[in-house]
Amino acid sequence: MNSTIKALLFDVYGTLVDVHSVEEKCNELFKDKGKEISILWHQKQLEYSFLRQMMGQYEPFINITLDSLRYTLKKLNHDYDNDNLQLLLEAYKNLSPYQEVKSVLKQMKHKKLAVISNGSRDMLEPLIQNSGLEPFFDEIISVDDIKQFKPTPASYTYALNVLGVEREEVLFMSSNGWDISGARSFGFKTAWINRENSPIEELNLKPRSIYQDLNGILEWK
Amino acid sequence: MNSTIKALLFDVYGTLVDVHSVEEKCNELFKDKGKEISILWHQKQLEYSFLRQMMGQYEPFINITLDSLRYTLKKLNHDYDNDNLQLLLEAYKNLSPYQEVKSVLKQMKHKKLAVISNGSRDMLEPLIQNSGLEPFFDEIISVDDIKQFKPTPASYTYALNVLGVEREEVLFMSSNGWDISGARSFGFKTAWINRENSPIEELNLKPRSIYQDLNGILEWK
Numbered sequence: 001m002n003s004t005i006k007a008l009l010f011d012v013y014g015t016l017v018d019v020h021s022v023e024e025k026c027n028e029l030f031k032d033k034g035k036e037i038s039i040l041w042h043q044k045q046l047e048y049s050f051l052r053q054m055m056g057q058y059e060p061f062i063n064i065t066l067d068s069l070r071y072t073l074k075k076l077n078h079d080y081d082n083d084n085l086q087l088l089l090e091a092y093k094n095l096s097p098y099q100e101v102k103s104v105l106k107q108m109k110h111k112k113l114a115v116i117s118n119g120s121r122d123m124l125e126p127l128i129q130n131s132g133l134e135p136f137f138d139e140i141i142s143v144d145d146i147k148q149f150k151p152t153p154a155s156y157t158y159a160l161n162v163l164g165v166e167r168e169e170v171l172f173m174s175s176n177g178w179d180i181s182g183a184r185s186f187g188f189k190t191a192w193i194n195r196e197n198s199p200i201e202e203l204n205l206k207p208r209s210i211y212q213d214l215n216g217i218l219e220w221k
Numbered sequence: 222m223n224s225t226i227k228a229l230l231f232d233v234y235g236t237l238v239d240v241h242s243v244e245e246k247c248n249e250l251f252k253d254k255g256k257e258i259s260i261l262w263h264q265k266q267l268e269y270s271f272l273r274q275m276m277g278q279y280e281p282f283i284n285i286t287l288d289s290l291r292y293t294l295k296k297l298n299h300d301y302d303n304d305n306l307q308l309l310l311e312a313y314k315n316l317s318p319y320q321e322v323k324s325v326l327k328q329m330k331h332k333k334l335a336v337i338s339n340g341s342r343d344m345l346e347p348l349i350q351n352s353g354l355e356p357f358f359d360e361i362i363s364v365d366d367i368k369q370f371k372p373t374p375a376s377y378t379y380a381l382n383v384l385g386v387e388r389e390e391v392l393f394m395s396s397n398g399w400d401i402s403g404a405r406s407f408g409f410k411t412a413w414i415n416r417e418n419s420p421i422e423e424l425n426l427k428p429r430s431i432y433q434d435l436n437g438i439l440e441w442k
Contacts (some may be wrong), residue, residue: 047271047399048422048423048424050268050271050272050275051271051372051399051402051403051424052424053275054271054274054275054370054372054373054403055372055373055374055402055403055406055407056374056406057406057424057426067423067424068423070423071420071422071423074420075419075420149275151272151275151276152275152276153276153277178268178272181272181276182272182275182276185276185277185278186276198296199292199295199296201269201292202269202288202289202291202292203269203272203273203278203288205278
């Protein structure tokens with residue numbers, strides 16, 4: 001099934017690294033509230049990137065990450081100061097990779113491997129370095145270079161331009177249903193890493209393959 | 222403060238009518254699960270409209286409403302059939318207006334009054350009729366006419382074209398922070414109907430006024 005695939009393109013947040021691994025630091029700073037902070041933070045971060053895209057009010061994802069954290073702490077009635085924000089942002093540059101990721105990337109190293117993320121380089125590059133994933137990738141692609149967030153067609157087009165391949169030669173991996181839908185709509189082959197055992201998004205854009213973790217993509221070796 | 226305002230433009234869902242008034246029907250069909258169904262349903266409905274806008278995969282809001290309901294029932298592990306979906310869609314055409322709405326609209330009738338909604342006409346018009354609000358409005362504006370969802374600038378531009386006024390002559394009301402942000406970004410004067418006492422969205426787009434319900438706009442009489 002791998003005959004036409006030249007590049008494996010991975011989403012980062014939620015796909016290679018666990019965005020909810022900030023819970024620990026949240027719990028340290030806001031006793032026992034880590035889970036609810038982490039969930040709302042992530043939800044507002046997505047919402048703000050989508051809204052800014054639609055309004056034509058682009059901001060780098062690092063600013064959106066801080067803005068959504070501020071909103072979350074206010075909404076959940078936690079007092080905070082700038083030190084808290086900086087500590088949590090730092091934790092966001094040190095998210096943990098899922099346990100199977102390195103082993104899978106190692107076995108796929110004969111292909112062209114790349115990431116595409118909504119994260120701006122000031123948060124994405126430290127994360128990829130800190131997580132030990134950097135040696136595996138030929139390209140680290142940030143949509144901040146063109147200021148168009150996923151899931152716009154422009155964002156996926158940019159990855160094609162960087163990689164120098166055709167859209168049908170790309171296998172795209174994400175754990176995010178919205179990202180898989182966007183990539184499928186654009187014309188990538190898609191593998192949904194369905195880590196939370198969720199239903200398929202009701203968008204008439206079904207993924208090519210569904211796996212419970214990244215080990216599933218080994219069948220594309 | 223009303224000198225330049227020629228038209229009052231209202232969002233509908235959440236602003237004039239309570240989207241969570243479907244809870245009752247949900248509870249009838251899925252015992253005691255009305256609240257969690259209603260919350261996730263509304264959240265996915267928003268997400269799907271935003272995603273379809275960004276992907277360039279427009280669908281009328283009535284389809285998105287059904288798709289997000291299907292996703293919600295699957296995600297929450299409820300068995301359902303087509304009759305359930307139709308009953309809930311019918312309930313969505315019969316949402317209850319907030320208690321102060323008619324009285325306020327009556328007192329503002331000397332202004333041009335209009336609604337602009339992401340809802341398609343097949344769900345928006347029955348709702349406005351069933352809720353008894355139709356006699357108050359000069360225009361019922363659905364973004365489905367141009368197939369661009371709020372909060373895109375195109376959606377708010379369309380309202381201007383229908384109303385025949387300038388953007389600074391519009392006072393825009395919504396309970397939805399994302400909608401207020403989009404309208405402010407576009408250039409309307411905005412009044413956020415903050416029914417849930419939430420923090421202001423962290424988007425550097427503050428509303429002109431904030432009221433806890435629609436009575437607040439009486440100061441623009």
